[in-house]
Amino acid sequence: MFDKDKIEEIRKKKEAWKQDFLESCSNYEVTNPSGRNLEPLYVPSDIDAFDYERDLGYPGEYPFTRGVYTTMHRGRLWTMRQFSGYGTARDSNRRYHFLLDRGQTGLSVAFDMPTIMGYDSDHPRSHGEVGMCGVAIDSLHDMEILFDKIPLDKVSTSMTINAPAAMLLAFYICVGEEQGVASEKLRGTIQNDILKEYIAQKSWIYPPEPSMRIITDILAFCADHVPKWNTISISGYHIREAGSTAAQELAFTLADGFAYVEAAIEAGLDVDAFAPRLSFFFNSHLDFFEEIAKYRAARRIWARAMKEKYGAKKKESLLVRFHTQTAGCTLTAQQPENNVVRTAYEAMAAAIGGTQSLHTNSLDETLALPSEKAVQIALRTQQILAHETGVTNTIDPLAGSYYVEHLTNKLEEEAEAYFEKIEDLGGVVKAIDMGFFQKEISDAAYHYQREIEKKTKIVVGVNDYVIPDEEITIDILKIDPTVEEEQSKALKKLRAERDNAAADAALQKLAEAAAGTENLMPRILECSRAYCTLGEMIGSLKEVFGMYKEPIVY
Amino acid sequence: MSTSNDLLKKFEEGNRSALSKIITLVENHESTFPEVLDRLYHKTGRAYRIGITGPPGAGKSTLVSTLVKRARADGKLVGVIAVDPSSPFTGGALLGDRIRMQDIGMDRGVFVRSMATRGSLGGLAEAAGDVADVMDAFGKDMIITETVGVGQCELDIAEACYTTVVVLVPESGDAVQAMKAGLMEIADVLAVNKSDREGAERMARQVRAVMELGGERNGWNPPVVCTIASEGEGIEDLYGHIEKHREFLNRSGGLEKHRRANVEATIRTLVETDLHSRIWTDTSLERLHTLVGDVCKGEKTPRQASRAILKIVEGR
């Protein structure tokens, strides 16, 4: 696209300019928190092979670099979807009504650790943890309360749940049934991304093989019965939170995605049958331009691979539709009000980067779960961004920026290098077994911390601009410790009042199905309707699948 | 000596906190450690000692964990010593074996202790041996010492045990490389772990070929076992071969020979260490300093200098 001779001229002129620069400033390159070296200037010669049609194209058209939909935020704003949940289902239901009232456009459920790990609230391992960092859901009964007076045909719900995703999806489908909403109408997402659990979030239950089987069962079931449901939210957020660089987040997330695609194809599913419902979940970190480039690179890489490697024919199979959350790990406990600013910058990067859905962190989240006041500010941050800043007026506004196109290219290159490395190791599952990802991430995390301690990376309020003996004056949300007792009592009641013969029979059938090859979802639905608890269903499967043991690598 | 006496009393009563503290006392060469070891010595000699070594990443800790479970099924009381390298730069260490033995962590019949090499040349073998003695005296029937087989020291520790198990993995290169590392000479039993991985069959064949070339070791043909420690595969075989080796040693008198050799080596080391520490005193060091100058000036040879110092050391 550029004239060769003109490019050469520009390249030479940049060299000359560089020398001028070095006369006043010895730091030509600086390193960003991802470990990337950045020059003070980018010019056409830095993207000399640029081809608009090939590299960018148009929004809603292959390779989708500029956006997955034709109209993007002009046609429909991103969904404002605040991750939320704590205490009992009743407490969370109240918070969900508050948020919907304040203009939130989709729900996102945060579950407590016992639910995430498949334990009922009265299990010894759950002691002290019930309702602490999310809502406690032990059975369909709790789910009914959670969505009380929330019409499932009008609201889409994202559920951040992985190992027990099938059960929570089943509960949701049952609540829909009770509301008279057919499963074909339900819209939402389950995170259901077990590979990143092994890599970063670490809330696994069973080993990789049976976990992949459960996922392919869900994909197949939803393709037939819950066609509007996003069956996996292939996630990079947690990988980044665990300390990875931007390139690692991009590469490891897409690698996981490819692994799911391969598993589903191997299980006999047609790629175009399930790929349209795969979705993604990225982090939005502090380096504004790098993050935007990351999202663009993700779209381009995925589209090309799905088309050329996996032979997808439908347009919908090529899209990186994604949810974004602003980076929790960048927030500080010191001078917490500053977090509003960090979140705003990160949110802007996500918006310009073309996200379909966004969660903005609350200022108090390094101290506790969000208070009402804090989450309102977080929501308003999105609303101001959407309605007052004008970033939604034009799609992919930074396209053509020499810097951003250069960054997009670089990130793509680095991701491809990682894909090769992973393939050499024998694929994602083998690489997890060897601790490859875990080591990359913990090395990056250690490096990041050293940079902060050496003060080569400044964190305002923490290692510079510090207020000594600071007093934190904001009100923090406190979880009522009686939640655990309440849930335990409710469980006792549930077990006494349900048809225990039916429940036991359903669990038995589930175990049998697990030992065989039939799809588990119908069995899980039966168990749910019989008011089997989450712990009981998980326990049934644990007997057959065993439990995962992490390979420890530093 | 009174705290030590209290500790020893609790130790004799079977208190595992006391066991732990005595291990610390012995490992750190605290002032009373020689007396403590002497006190406990008559109780040692019961435990069967197994050394497990091999390259990093071979899955040794997982293997040890499954062997321990197997031994526990026979009602044996087990001690595990897991040795990991200290950083030569910082002197610190990440002792990462225990984390892979979570299965046995809560079994009261098992005691697991992580030890760092502490950058020692010699001293480590002695310390590991002392710790094993303490566990032996405590009543353990079996003591498994796990080391990373990358240094002579670590290999020595494994060899000092009655049965030495060398663990390899398909990725650890070929069998010839392992031989270069000195692993083949000390192996009584070889395990090719993670044998579900590509190249496992090939490695097992290569190892068998190499071992056959080496011939019998004192009448014993080291067997090669394929294992998948994480799934418990091949563990019954491995355990069986260790038992067979033990029986062989008993029958052939090899056990007694081995023990005598160990005792001799220990006494020699103690004598030599003691003597060594007596050589360099302020006086002899001062003399050394002067003599270095003389030799450099060409007034003396190094051997003449050495004789001069020995005169001081021997008090002549």
Place this chain on the structure above:
Amino acid sequence: MDRKIRVLVAKPGLDGHDRGAKVVASAFRDAGMEVVYTGLHQTPEMIVEAAIQEDVDVVGLSILSGAHMALFPKILNLLKQEGAEDKLVIGGGIIPEDDMAELKKQGITEIFGPGTTTETIVEFVKKAMASRR
């Protein structure tokens, strides 16, 4: 002999966030200490058992899930029962100020919140150990 400081870095409860625990464990190692990292999903019993067998000088507890008020006191009690209350117990993670004060009353010597440098933690442990010998 310069006695090595032995540290247990533990993750009690169901919390799966190990970024901080691993960074701190590495920092202890870089400071010349011998570190045993327990891994995730540890019960108080498992942590105390490891602390006893490894005869550590310091027990470091990392928790971000909010369950510290149930788990930390349990660990302290078990250590006491085993006669091991002389071990230095420190904590880190997401622990509100009020809870920090209460836990310190119960026997957690110090709690390090978000933003604490590894240098601070290492120096604290070194000082505490020096004053004990």
